[in-house]
Amino acid sequence: MALRDRHWRDRRLADVLRSGIVKPLLPAAACLALLAAAPTPSQAATLTVGTSAEPSALDPHYHNLGPNTRARKHVFESLVSMDAKMRLQPELAESWRAVDETTWEFTLRKGVKFHDGTEFTAQDFVYTVCRIPNVANSPSSFTVYTKGIAAIETPNPHTLVIRTGKPYPLLPMELSTFGIISAKAAGGEAVTFDKAGCKADSWPTTQAFNDGSLMIGTGPFKHKSYTKGDRQVLERNPDYWGPQAAWDTVVFRPITSDGPRVAALLAGDVDMIESPPVQDIERLKSAPNVSLAQAQSNRVIYLALGVQDTPPTITGTDGKNPLKDPKVRKALSLAVDRDAIVKRIMMGVAEPANQYLPAGFYGNNPEVTVATDANKAKQLLAEAGYPKGFQLTLGTPNDRYINDDKVAQAVAQMFTRIGVQTQVDATTANVFFSKRNKQEYSVFLAGWGADSGEMSSPLKALIATPIKEKGYGTTNYTSYSDPELDGMLDTALATVDDAKREKLLQAAVKRAVDADIIIPLHYEVTVWAMKKGLSYEPRADQYTLAQKVTPAK
Amino acid sequence: MSSVAAKAPAVETPFLRLAREYARSRTALAGLAVLILIVLAALLARWVVPQDPYDLAQLDILDGMMAPGSLGGGGWTYWLGTDDQGRDMLSAIVFGLRTSLLVGVVATLIALAVGVAVGLLAAYAGDRVDGLVMRLVDIQLSFPAILIALILLALLGKGVDKVIVALAAVQWAYYARTIRGSALVERRKEYIEAAQCLALPHQRIMMRHLLPNCLPPLIVVATVQVAHAIALEATLSFLGVGVPVTQPSLGMLIASGYQYMLSGDYWVSLFPGLALLVTIVAINLVGDRLRDVLNPRLSH
Numbered sequence A: 001m002a003l004r005d006r007h008w009r010d011r012r013l014a015d016v017l018r019s020g021i022v023k024p025l026l027p028a029a030a031c032l033a034l035l036a037a038a039p040t041p042s043q044a045a046t047l048t049v050g051t052s053a054e055p056s057a058l059d060p061h062y063h064n065l066g067p068n069t070r071a072r073k074h075v076f077e078s079l080v081s082m083d084a085k086m087r088l089q090p091e092l093a094e095s096w097r098a099v100d101e102t103t104w105e106f107t108l109r110k111g112v113k114f115h116d117g118t119e120f121t122a123q124d125f126v127y128t129v130c131r132i133p134n135v136a137n138s139p140s141s142f143t144v145y146t147k148g149i150a151a152i153e154t155p156n157p158h159t160l161v162i163r164t165g166k167p168y169p170l171l172p173m174e175l176s177t178f179g180i181i182s183a184k185a186a187g188g189e190a191v192t193f194d195k196a197g198c199k200a201d202s203w204p205t206t207q208a209f210n211d212g213s214l215m216i217g218t219g220p221f222k223h224k225s226y227t228k229g230d231r232q233v234l235e236r237n238p239d240y241w242g243p244q245a246a247w248d249t250v251v252f253r254p255i256t257s258d259g260p261r262v263a264a265l266l267a268g269d270v271d272m273i274e275s276p277p278v279q280d281i282e283r284l285k286s287a288p289n290v291s292l293a294q295a296q297s298n299r300v301i302y303l304a305l306g307v308q309d310t311p312p313t314i315t316g317t318d319g320k321n322p323l324k325d326p327k328v329r330k331a332l333s334l335a336v337d338r339d340a341i342v343k344r345i346m347m348g349v350a351e352p353a354n355q356y357l358p359a360g361f362y363g364n365n366p367e368v369t370v371a372t373d374a375n376k377a378k379q380l381l382a383e384a385g386y387p388k389g390f391q392l393t394l395g396t397p398n399d400r401y402i403n404d405d406k407v408a409q410a411v412a413q414m415f416t417r418i419g420v421q422t423q424v425d426a427t428t429a430n431v432f433f434s435k436r437n438k439q440e441y442s443v444f445l446a447g448w449g450a451d452s453g454e455m456s457s458p459l460k461a462l463i464a465t466p467i468k469e470k471g472y473g474t475t476n477y478t479s480y481s482d483p484e485l486d487g488m489l490d491t492a493l494a495t496v497d498d499a500k501r502e503k504l505l506q507a508a509v510k511r512a513v514d515a516d517i518i519i520p521l522h523y524e525v526t527v528w529a530m531k532k533g534l535s536y537e538p539r540a541d542q543y544t545l546a547q548k549v550t551p552a553k
Numbered sequence B: 001m002s003s004v005a006a007k008a009p010a011v012e013t014p015f016l017r018l019a020r021e022y023a024r025s026r027t028a029l030a031g032l033a034v035l036i037l038i039v040l041a042a043l044l045a046r047w048v049v050p051q052d053p054y055d056l057a058q059l060d061i062l063d064g065m066m067a068p069g070s071l072g073g074g075g076w077t078y079w080l081g082t083d084d085q086g087r088d089m090l091s092a093i094v095f096g097l098r099t100s101l102l103v104g105v106v107a108t109l110i111a112l113a114v115g116v117a118v119g120l121l122a123a124y125a126g127d128r129v130d131g132l133v134m135r136l137v138d139i140q141l142s143f144p145a146i147l148i149a150l151i152l153l154a155l156l157g158k159g160v161d162k163v164i165v166a167l168a169a170v171q172w173a174y175y176a177r178t179i180r181g182s183a184l185v186e187r188r189k190e191y192i193e194a195a196q197c198l199a200l201p202h203q204r205i206m207m208r209h210l211l212p213n214c215l216p217p218l219i220v221v222a223t224v225q226v227a228h229a230i231a232l233e234a235t236l237s238f239l240g241v242g243v244p245v246t247q248p249s250l251g252m253l254i255a256s257g258y259q260y261m262l263s264g265d266y267w268v269s270l271f272p273g274l275a276l277l278v279t280i281v282a283i284n285l286v287g288d289r290l291r292d293v294l295n296p297r298l299s300h
Helices: A002-010 A013-019 A025-037 A066-075 A122-134 A206-210 A258-267 A278-286 A326-335 A338-345 A374-383 A404-417 A429-437 A456-463 A483-493 A498-514 B002-007 B012-023 B026-043 B089-125 B127-142 B145-156 B160-187 B190-197 B202-238 B250-258 B267-294
Strands: A046-051 A080-082 A088-090 A093-100 A103-108 A149-156 A159-164 A221-227 A231-236 A249-254 A272-274 A290-305 A350-352 A391-397 A421-427 A443-449 A518-531 A534-536 A549-551
Touching: A046 A258, A066 A221, A066 A231, A088 A093, A122 A149, A122 A159, A258 A272, A258 A278, A258 A518, A278 A290, A278 A518, A290 A326, A290 A404, A290 A456, A290 A534, A326 A374, A326 A404, A326 A518, A338 A350, A338 A404, A338 A518, A391 A404, A391 A429, A404 A421, A404 A443, A404 A518, A421 A429, A429 A443, A443 A456, A456 A483, A456 A498, A456 A518, A483 A498, A498 A518, A518 A534, B012 B026, B012 B267, B026 B089, B026 B267, B089 B127, B089 B160, B089 B202, B089 B250, B089 B267, B127 B160, B145 B160, B145 B202, B160 B202, B190 B202, B202 B250, B202 B267, B250 B267
Parallel strands: A046 A249, A046 A272, A391 A421, A391 A443
Antiparallel strands: A080 A088, A093 A103, A103 A159, A149 A159, A221 A231, A231 A249, A272 A518, A290 A443, A290 A518, A350 A518, A534 A549
16 A cells, blocks of 8 residues: 555656546646636637536427527528517528418528538528428427428529418518528438429438538537437537638526526536526625526416306316306405416516517507406405305416516415315426316416517417317417307418508407406516627527627627 | 333332432433423423414514514514514424424334234244244344334324324334343243143233333333434424424424524524424433333443
8 A cells, every 4th residue: 555655655746637637627627717718708718608407319300399499590591580589580581571371481591502612592491391301200390380382482592482272471570480401411402392392303301401411501500419318529620601700619508407507507517507496596686797688578377267168177166167168267356366367476577468479479469458357356255156165276387487486376375265066186397288288287387488579479389279170279278169259260371461460460469368268377588698708689489599699809 | 201101110119219210310210300391391381381382373473583582563572582483482383392202202112012922922822923024123223213213204294193193104124123122031931831830821921921021121212212202203293294384283382483593593493303302301300310210230
């Protein structure tokens, strides 16, 4: 032992370094050095982001899911994009116009290069639209956004003429949802569009994107490497057509637990994190080296009241469903104190909601209001024939939305106060959604993020009568059906004139909120926390885009 | 626990002797006193605390997340603060203790009954029955209790009754193994042989002769297992598979306060955690002392 000790002492420092004992510490030391050397991040060209969820694949068309789209937007671009307030912006299309009710013309940007150096042309768009329905095992396909397209013509490589079967005002918005891949890289230069299904020998596999071989887009970053569960590394595209990103290298690290994600930021392991937990916001605000950015999101948290003939989770009413009575539904809406929920459960990091999209979004109706009045609620219950109330069970996920089960408990408390004895069934999201989709809850709490950023999205999905061909009622698990409201939506969705359509949607949302089927609770507020010295314009669509993160001047 | 011990030797003099023995350890006496206090508080919960935390109408969300010592809207002081739903922590802890004790004791009694029946039968019948039953016990004991309980609760759903079933299902094997061990020893003794020669019915031999003489180790195991059951219930509730969210037990209170710990709102997790700790330590102290007192090799 003593011999070995002396041997150890005799070794020189250089030997020790070479021996590798210190090697694991080197990256850490490098980080420390970086931190010390670069209090102004303008010199540091690497941005590390801790994300709250990881994409299920890098394939831009595999899964229509928030984290996937966030990852996609760095490498692949679309014809049209949305700005931080979800207004449409030109991206790969310089401009577009509606030639007539069913024909759109897009003028494509010239001189845009894919990461492999080839030029972007109209054929890449055609190939992308063709590939989207041909992704194997897609859990949630982008075909919902391409099925409106009836025909595509390419008079020249930089002009696209898209025809829709019927008037389709949402086309430009829907074209902002999917990224365009390179037809040449995938071997699809000869593929032509056919509504019934395009012909090709083979389609690119999701695996080819995940291993990086087909990660060839036009975006501000090139894909460098990807280790599932650990990190995705991107590097700047020096030939980007638009403004250059401030970062040479961007690292996205999924840190799905809230506590460790906050800790990683405070410890300096990452420069920026998505959605810190609401209870930590105060602490982060007072931390000296952290700044926050927050924006109202497009996601509304709501209660859905089911009007099934036999209520699945209501007792004390002799098998009748009290929620069929509009007075009872109004009473439940009046019972909810939205300000208290926002203040106590959401710690102020949310906004009380009176409809399905916040003010400023397309289709928001400033005349729609919801009230809180427990006495009026009791009175309405008595008038409806339930002076002693009834018992109900409220279903909620406990890991899907911010503080979801706590909000549900607060709602249960408020219902119980007006005489409706309420229990909460809080389960993990998978269990909750499968039970909800089988209509096993009379009342449930859930959320809806309008990815189109306008009012037709929640109305179509949550309250319209389920009609598969129209894509109506895809998330309507209340058995509610109002043909008049469906008619209003039909008219709105066939009106290409933006101002007229907004008026129609405003009328529809008023009718929907007044029906008290989907009771709005609050809009989630998305928060980003980052090292002081970085700035980020908070986005309503909740995406964290590295190209928009800038070192402060 | 002492009342359980009282029935064990079935005669009064040994009980007095045991009580005297037990009282020699001051720590054990203190543990017993704390335990009695906790049990009384839990039994009289409705009368000793200001709020019924399971009655949603009595909660006010506007009183949520108040620090210990704050004056609430209801006119009384929240000595231990409130949680995010405006639940008085003191009331919630006492009611949570009641749930924990109920689950612990009832689950232990059921497991004890099942385990004793199976273990005794195995020891008395011997041969194939013994081999079969004990391999079953071995298999069950080779899985962590928490894993089996999690799976059972995932299948059964939420509720106090379901937690009791799950805990009884994971614990019976301990008793079966314990009683089989002592029954195997007792079975070879002369009094059992005598009873067998008298051609007494098997049932009578097992219940009246074998069982009473196997009881002391069982009592010790049962006492410690109550503490174990309480800890297991707290773990399950912490993981969110135990009791419903509107009727929190100690584990669930700790879980709901856990995310506030880093933010400085310590009380939601800390006080239920302390209550759980004190309860389990008290039960273990009592159990340890009982083991010493009931062990013939250690006495005198």
